Amino acid sequence: MTPVVFDLDGTLIDSLGGIARAANALLAEQGLAAVPERQVAGYVGHGEHIFIDRLIADTALDAGDRAALLARFMTHYKAASRNTPLFPGVAEALARLKARGVALGLCTNKPGGPLAAVLDGLGWQSMFGAVVAGDTLARRKPDPAPLLHVFDRLGGRGVYVGDSPIDGATAQAAGVPFVLFTQGIRTVPVQDIAHDAAFDDFADLPGILDRLAG
Known part of the structure; x- marks a missing residue:
């Protein structure tokens, strides 16, 4: 067949809700305001590297800390993925x-x-x-x-x-x-x-x- x-x-x-929670957990660690889920939807689909680049571009995250920010996002992302409906x-x-x-x-x-x-x-x-x-x-x-x-x-x-x-x-x-x-x-x-x-x-x-x- x-x-x-x-x-x-x-x-x-x-999974969008969990991905948004992971992104906003990262922003909260940096003392920044959360972004809405509908905005996060525009970051999704091309993989984690483009995701973090788009998140940095739309917020006050420091592009110079990109590697560390990506690592922290991936930690939150993996945790959020465990209970995806x-x-x-x-x-x-x-x-x-x-x-x-x-x-x-x-x-x-x-x-x-x-x-x-x-x-x-x-x-x-x-x-x-x-x-x-x-x-x-x-x-x-x-x-x-x-x-x-x-x-x-x-x-x-x-x-x-x-x-x-x-x-x-x-x-x-x-x-x-x-x-x-x-x-x-x-x-x-x-x-x-x-x-x-x-x-x-x-x-x-x-x-x-x-x-x-x-």
């Missing part, structure tokens, strides 16, 4: 796909440390046949290399499911269909993201995948 690879943050897990219907959808023999993969820009905390917290150590974190390879999404690496390990190309323009661009670069989850960490209109199908309820995902497999 056609493999299915998922993004993580904003696709399977509702799933979006409604995710567990059931993944169970249905696995019961049908679909090979599942994970391709995320989330660093390996916080990713491990999420997978451990959810009991997902064996959920996916292949996993690539943001620091697994030398390149990250939207470069297609991480996604293609996951598909190669699953035995063939299939469908990518994500929530952001980065995910859409990654799928397009990899030459695979993209299914957009519209309730994730999305900062642009749905119509501005190239996609083959879209959904807002995970109960609809298996049927969408069947139609794409055609």
